[in-house]
Amino acid sequence: MSEELENKFLDLCQKYPSGLTQQMIEVSLGHKMEEIVKVINNLIKQGRLMIIQNPDETTSYKEVNPEDQAKFRGLGVEDFLIYQLIEASSNTGAWTRELKNSSGYQQVQITKILKTLETRKLIKSVKSIQSGRKKVYMLYNMEPSREITGGQLYSDQSYDHQYIQIMKMHIKTFVDNKGAVDLADIITYLRKVAEEATSQSLGPEDIQALVNTVIYDGDIEEMRDTRMGSMHGRRSGILYKPTKTPIPVNNFCNMPCGNCPVFDICSDNGLVSPKRCVYFKQYLEQDDESLDF
Numbered sequence: 001m002s003e004e005l006e007n008k009f010l011d012l013c014q015k016y017p018s019g020l021t022q023q024m025i026e027v028s029l030g031h032k033m034e035e036i037v038k039v040i041n042n043l044i045k046q047g048r049l050m051i052i053q054n055p056d057e058t059t060s061y062k063e064v065n066p067e068d069q070a071k072f073r074g075l076g077v078e079d080f081l082i083y084q085l086i087e088a089s090s091n092t093g094a095w096t097r098e099l100k101n102s103s104g105y106q107q108v109q110i111t112k113i114l115k116t117l118e119t120r121k122l123i124k125s126v127k128s129i130q131s132g133r134k135k136v137y138m139l140y141n142m143e144p145s146r147e148i149t150g151g152q153l154y155s156d157q158s159y160d161h162q163y164i165q166i167m168k169m170h171i172k173t174f175v176d177n178k179g180a181v182d183l184a185d186i187i188t189y190l191r192k193v194a195e196e197a198t199s200q201s202l203g204p205e206d207i208q209a210l211v212n213t214v215i216y217d218g219d220i221e222e223m224r225d226t227r228m229g230s231m232h233g234r235r236s237g238i239l240y241k242p243t244k245t246p247i248p249v250n251n252f253c254n255m256p257c258g259n260c261p262v263f264d265i266c267s268d269n270g271l272v273s274p275k276r277c278v279y280f281k282q283y284l285e286q287d288d289e290s291l292d293f
Contacts, residue, residue: 019060047073051080071120091145093136180241
C-alpha cells in the first residue's frame with residue numbers, strides 16, 4: 001500500500017510542479033493523513049521531496065530533481081526553509097541578517113545550516129562590493145548580479161584600477177584616431193581589445209561607465225549625431241570626439257587649503273592654523289617646477 005501511495009503522491013507532484021498543499025493532497029489522494037505523512041517523511045529522508053514554507057504559514061511539498069536528490073537527502077525542515085529563502089533572493093543573494101529576520105532562527109543555527117548547504121553545493125557565498133567583506137548567499141549555480149560583483153571592472157570584488165586605466169587609454173586613443181565614433185563603435189573595439197588582453201568580456205554598462213570617466217577626465221566629449229540613421233544603418237544618438245575644450249584647472253584645489261577637511265575650523269590662532277599646518281609647509285617648500293600652475 002505504501003509503495004502504491006508513494007507512486008500516487010509523486011504523480012501528483014509532477015502534475016503540480018510548483019508545489020502541493022495539504023488540502024490538495026487530502027482531496028486528490030483519498031487516503032488517511034497518517035499514511036500520507038509516513039510517505040512524505042520517507043520521501044524527505046530520501047531527498048526526493050522538498051518542504052516549502054508559504055507566506056500564509058502553510059506547508060507545501062515539491063519533488064526534487066533526480067540529479068539533486070543526493071544533495072537534499074537527510075535535510076530537515078529548518079534546512080529547507082533557509083534554502084527556500086536563499087532561492088527567493090535570486091541573483092542578488094541573501095544576507096545572514098535577512099535570513100535571521102525571515103526565519104526567526106538564532107545566528108548559531110543559521111551558521112550551521114549555511115555550512116551544511118554550502119558543503120552539499122546547494123548554495124554558495126559571494127562577496128558583495130556594496131559592503132566590503134560581507135557575504136551574501138545564493139543558489140550554487142546562480143550567476144551573481146552586477147550590483148553584487150560590480151561587473152568586469154572589478155576583480156575579486158575590488159576595483160581594478162590598472163585594468164580600468166588601460167581600457168580608458170584605449171578609448172581615448174581610439175576616439176583620437178577615428179575623430180568621431182558612437183558607443184557601438186567603442187563597444188566593438190573595446191570588447192576585442194579586452195578579450196585579446198585578458199579573456200574578459202565587457203558588457204555595455206561597463207563600457208559606458210569607462211566612456212563616462214574619459215569624458216570626466218576631459219579627454220573626449222559628446223556631440224549630437226545628426227547623421228541619418230538609414231544611411232549609416234543606425235539610429236541618431238550621441239557621438240564621441242576628441243575634446244577641444246580642456247577642463248580649466250583650479251589651482252586653488254591643488255593647494256592644501258583647497259581640499260582640507262578641517263578648513264572651516266582653521267584660523268590664525270586656533271589649534272588648526274596655517275602656521276602649524278604640515279601640508280601647507282610642504283606645499284610652500286616645493287620647487288617652482290613641481291607646482292602645477
